[in-house]
Amino acid sequence: MIEDHVMKDMEVTIENTKKIFSTQDDVKYKVTLIRGEPELKVVIVYIDGMVKITSVNEDIIRPLNENPVFGSVATLQEAYRAALNGGIYHGNMVVISKMEELISTLLSGFSIVVFDELKTALAFETKGFEFRSVAAGQEENTFKSAKEAFVENVRVNVSLVRQKLKTRHLAVHEMDVGEKSNTTCSILYMNNICNEEFVNTVITRIKNIKQEDVLSMQDIYEGLVEHKYTMFPQSKSTESASVLCSSLMEGKIAILMNGIPYGLIFPTVFGDLFNSAFDYNINFALASFFRIMRYASFLMTLLLPGIYVAIAEYHPEMIPFALLNTIGASKAGTPFGTVMEVLLMSFTFYVLIQVSMQVPSSMGSAVSIVGGIVLGQAAVQAQLVSPGVIVVIAAASIAALAIPNKDANFATWIWQGFITILTAVLGLYGLTFGVILLLYSLARLESLGVPYLSPYIHPKKMQLEDSLVRFPLTDIQNRPTYLKPKIKERKKA
């Protein structure tokens, strides 16, 4: 095992390389003699599987042997110079002078031509990992919109974005994160729109990520957000290139990461959680209606079980007589109190959600049968739970799924449970108390300095043209002002 500090001072030789990669058998060493001359010996080092072998053959070995430039070289020094000056015709060449560089380029899928005696090397990009081809997304609604979703390769992903935004203003800032994983991150933004502050903050914060391995989006996310203790997402992840593009055009900043088929969009505010790409592909009136429905569903999820508990346990005077009697009749005869029933059913629901997340899809139908019929219908028939509670819990929990953002779904469920418990103790007052706490926890959040409750708390306008409702696209003239974009209007005046 070679220590890091020793490695720094090592010379670029094959021997050293072999020492360093003593336990890595996929590192291949191909000895090549230029023109077949034994004194002109170079070694090509690459990692099997990470390089495209045809590229190594065609772009490196063939020129070394056939390019007339090498015909006249007598020494290795001359050969090196010839190669440096384009003898090996390859677009991306890196001169290696330190062992460190050799290691990092090698691990990124470069093939390295080591001039052993000169203690130097040239690296050529011959990346050729196996990656998934671009296919339709699985998780987001792509009704009437582009189906292509991001893949694991960051280059491909950036190219997907480039294909949609053919402008010189699309800035792509690349960084490697993680000491060990050296994951490539691309920070994308429109340099004529996006607020400089965002860009600087994001870059500094990503630089400050001190983790060894950055393998998931969450690693970057947690390095970037100000408030780590909140359940509500402060960034939006998307698998659709077109969603990412439209966010960039609003003045937001996106982060793509190698190995992850999602893009992270910063800053994300509360209003964004309720927007879906779907909204921009249907008539504006429908979109507005659906958005309002989503907010209603959000409130329903949060408050319905609480309201039910409050009314059934504390404030029977607040419901109409007919309803009171119906619920009362269904309630009478079951063994537990309403609070217990609601908590029990909520718990069961959480369990079901967990199960459905963990089991493979082939077993999904079995789960739904057991969950739906046994836990719902049978519980009622056995008079364990009153049907009213089942209806309330089912409606409230399902309603959360209307929120397009998955992270927000989970957060809403947790808050629902919290508010329900508060209500169980204090009645309606507990409900309000829970809402105040929720409101507080949302109000103090800031995402990259943008208040989380934007656009609803924004001073000038509520940004009503694209928040609670959506106006016809032609009438959405301004970018969100809370992002403080450099160009405020969406179109040329």
Next chain:
Amino acid sequence: MNKKHIAFILAFMILFSGCSGLPNKTPLEEIQAILIVGLDTKDDQVDLTVLSVGSKPGAESNKGGESIKVYESSGRTVYEAKQKMSLYHDKHMIWAHLEYIIIGDEAARSGIAEHLDFFIRNHENRLSDELVVAKDMTAREFIKNVNTSEPKMNEKIRHLFSEVEVESVTKIVHLREWALKYQSDTMSIILPVMGTTNKMRSEDSKKEESSPKKDIRSAGYAIFNREGKMIDYASLRFSRGINWVMDKIESAVVVLELGEHEILSTEITSAKTKLEINEDATELDVNINLLFNIPEYTGKEDLYDAVYIADVKQELEQIIENEVKDTMTYLQTLNTDVTNIGDVYYHKYPGNWKFMQDQWANKFKDIKVNVVVRSTLRNTYNIVNPMRKR
């Protein structure tokens, strides 16, 4: 988590460990909702009769039902009677769903103001509770002996109030309206009256033929005097007269006898009354504009004949005019201003009211009432002329 957080959470837990002061639970299945309360007074005692509905656990079919229960209780005050009831009631009684307060004949005659204080003050009650007087009987008799075709009496009463014929002779009076009039210097109270009838019997009660139970019917208004005590039941004709003056007629039916075998029914579909009073409060002009339809005609005249229709209109106007005039005379003899003429005067001459206020009782008696009715025929439904037109 710093020390302050922990301190606060500890305080929170200590507060809740006692739990003594926590809100009281009143679970849904353990309550009995009071829908109707009957109020009687007898020898300084308040007799309370409540009709309440609670939920009944379902059997295997999962269908629960309602259990309708009537409780009786008495005490010196309404509250005392209510408290006594808790010695034997099944479930916790709540007042929030109270719909009707039925006032017995005797209670109405001796004044109910002091007993309604509870209903206004109690936090569960709403000021939109409605008041009804039971005609010639106690509220207890009314609630116990009347067998309505509806399972719950409040539904029957509610239904009655929405019928055309009933609408023309009574109007719903909310608790807040009562309170407003009771406090007013001028206005006297009127309350809708419900009586009984044996003209209706539901199929279920056939089995018990001997049952003496009767059904509810609407019976116009009860007239109260300025002290808040009931003095008379107005006849249906006078009740409608009161509604004419108070501009509360939305629809009404007037039958005109125009000749032998010639009866024409008119259905008034909308009416608007305007009251004008002069500054000395000696003359009151009642201007009524109304629209009517003809739902039935037994004669043989040509209804296209403008002259004939003019006769019909004149007859109709005459009948209404007499109705209003007779009503006003009736009220003037009782000397009770249930039609809020004093209020009309106050709105017209607010400055003069200070001087008029004290002598209003005398003034009201002598007001000369002029009635002008203008009617317009709107339509005659499916046919115009009768089958065998002359």
Next chain:
Amino acid sequence: MSNQIGKQRLTVSEWLLMYAVITYAPTTRALTQMTITNAKEMAWMVPVASCIVYVPLMAIIVSIVKKFQGKSFIDIMSACFGKTVSKILGVIIMVYLLVLLAMYIRYSTDQLTSTVYIGTDYRIFVFLELFAIFFMLRGGIATIGRMNKIVFFLLIIQFLLLLVFLVKELDINNVTPVHIGGIPNVLRSTLDVLSISGYVTFLLIFNDKVVIYDKFKKGFVRIGIFMITALTLIVFWTLSIFGWRIVEHLNYPFFQVVKGIIIFKGMTGMEALFLSLWLLSEFMIICFFSYCILHLAKGVFNIKSELPFISVFLVFMFLFTQYFCSNTLELQTFSRSIAFPTNIIITIVLPFMLFVVGKIRKKI
């Protein structure tokens, strides 16, 4: 996070909407009742009539804000009255705010324990309110401002809904006749409205926490118009539905109005919606006054940060509230005989004096 709070600033709209929210609770609770004592059925005209004083008051506050951008209330007062006087005044206002805060806490818990939480220990509600306030105060003024804004929108939606549902209950006879003879009474009642709408003066206390931009005047005009409209609507609706003779007797008239709402025959229980949103506004008003007191204390005693004092202050409030008064009758008598005149002096007379003295000494 604590270093962040010092920097946090309010926007003008957040600042002004705080004023709108804090007046909601006292308005729905008491305004109608107060105005009818003199103005009777013409009470709904009182808010409009109060403009005689309200408009100059707003103008004065605008000119003060314009002159002293980024200065705290104590700074403004010491510029006009001198340092010693301003400190004394600061302490007086602080003490008064303490009393006012205790009054509001008691009122809010009192309304709960007399309407839907019969027999519940009011101290639980006091504790919970202060518990939430603890976090809100720690969150800083910007957090409070944002919460306030959301609460404001919820209140507006609720308020409009209630007004619409109640339209069919309106009785024009209860708000007429409008006659010249009643105008002196209307004018006499304007003080009642001003004791609530004058709360705008309290905004000056944390004037230094606001980012003032050039067109802030427009904001004041808008909020002024909004306030007058909202107050008129509340008084008009309550009065028109009940008539002054009933309102006179009701402890919480607007709550009773809401209780009477019946939609689609038999659909009742709107008071639940009303009550929970009203509670939200109650949280905001208590938070507002707590912040005012802390911020004022910061200015008077030259403290660097109010953060360490929050918990001490709240514990004090918890105890103070309990010994403040014993029942509703005392509370109402107190607010009528002490809080009301003091309110007028501090929120109306003080800014006028500030302005006059400032003009004489050429500071404004």
